[in-house]
Amino acid sequence: MITTQGLTKVYRSRGREVTALDGVDLHVREGEVYGVIGQSGAGKSSLIRCVNLLERPTSGTVTVAGQDLTALAGRGPRAGRELREARSRIGMVFQHFNLLSSRTVQDNIELPLEILGKSGKERSAKALELLDLVGLADKAKSYPAQLSGGQKQRVGIARALAGDPKVLLSDEATSALDPETTRSILQLLRDLNQQLGLTVLLITHEMDVVKTVCDSAALMERGQIVESGTVSELLATPGSELAAALFPVSGDASGTDRTVIDVTFHGESATQPVISQLSRTYNIDISILGAAMDTVGGKQVGRMRIELPGRYEDNVVPIGFLREQGLQVEIQGNQDGQSVLLKEGVTK
């Protein structure tokens, strides 16, 4: 739905060049929620602004819904009619909501429809329908200043949906909100994604956001995408920074003759209660040192660090059992040399 190829953005100011995007290839599938995460300054904002060409990329192409937007852009800083029409089919929500303080909530939502040249009757019908959708039917005549942050963002979302877009861009939409409000806004985005088949591209610096709503994620560092994929793909990638950040586990062995292993559950593989099966089948006591689990679509996803009694040599069979279940197993050890080899054995 959204594809960028070799996207590069260089800012020039007073002879200095700053590369914000350095050859970004992004692919967002139709109907998914895609999260781009990174620290501030990583280039996330430039990336999302390049998708609807609020920022002109220095080079590279942006394709949204099969339309090459970079080709529409033309020359000069001003946006031509075709590009503006394409933008009106892409909704965008902002960190600071960007609602007009001089307009009521309803009038704010009608604004994109005014730009599209819709009649007054059509506009108000659509605005009220959208207000209902985001759960603010009673706030139509309020002014933004009378709303809380979460309510403002709901208005922002309703406004972004006014033009019936297929794609929604979310620029740190929850970063100015408290955790509870964040959750309700993310839930709303999730619902819209499912009800309307909306494709959502969001940028954030909060791992929780990715964990809560995203089907896929990408990690950005210094203008480049260093990792990307669906959440379960990322989990299945040994040494994935994103997976480690999404599902952090920690804990040290309680003694020297113990084997510590990280078990990763992802996608189709983990439907059985394997840990208790392992314990019963081999009659061993398992301690869970740490775990970060989530249930996505009825399947357990995440990682768990467990400790088995005895050295690795004593646990070859139980570990084999876990692998047979389709789980990814990584041996954490301080037995130097050997553990590195073992790890390599795991990653193949």
Add this chain to the structure above:
Amino acid sequence: MQPLLSQACWDTLYMVGWSTLIAVVVGLPLGVLLVLTDRGGLLQNALANKLIGQLVNVVRSMPFIVLMLALTAFTRWVVGTSIGREAAIVPLAIGAIPFFARLVETSVREVDRGLVEAVQSMGGNTWTVVRKVFVPESLPSLISATTTTIVAIIGYSAMAGTVGAGGLGDVAIRYGYQRFEATLMWIVVAILAVAIAIIQFAGDSAARVLHRRAGKGGEPFRFRLFGGFLPAGPVSAEATPAKTR
């Protein structure tokens, strides 16, 4: 004395009214253009920005009496005469345009850049940004700017007597000062003081109502000229955000 004063009031009102109207009509787009053509603006154009900026500075730094006399030929070309009320309107308006334009520029600059971005993301063009964002969002500030401009024009208009335009300032100079009619002088001063107070009060009230609606708070309610004359009103209670659902 009475017909003299009422005629003077009417002359001042006439001159100030027309020149304010012209100053607003021309100054508003000029001020907006100053923002648009500035670096990072939607119509970024260094040359145009510099040109308009310089023009505004030159006219603004000119003493009004000099400007008025320097514009004699231009005035005659525009209204057909360089003497009388109509002739005074031309330099008054020209003097007030850059004044108002600078105030507009400052007001529009205060508008959140994010709103411009939002309108662009909806597919709006530059004109949409001006119409739907710049002007309505800075309206309280623009009203204050208009008030300030009217008061400045009233000040300038006192010199309009030089070109035979009459007005309150002219009465004060010719009768009050040159003929030592102190009573008349004080009456003119009183009329001007009251008129300015009323204009300031009306402008401030209008700006405050809009400002408050936009939830920007603002200073407590006060009658400026007679500071502390009216008690400070409570800041609107409705701006308190409702609890999140």
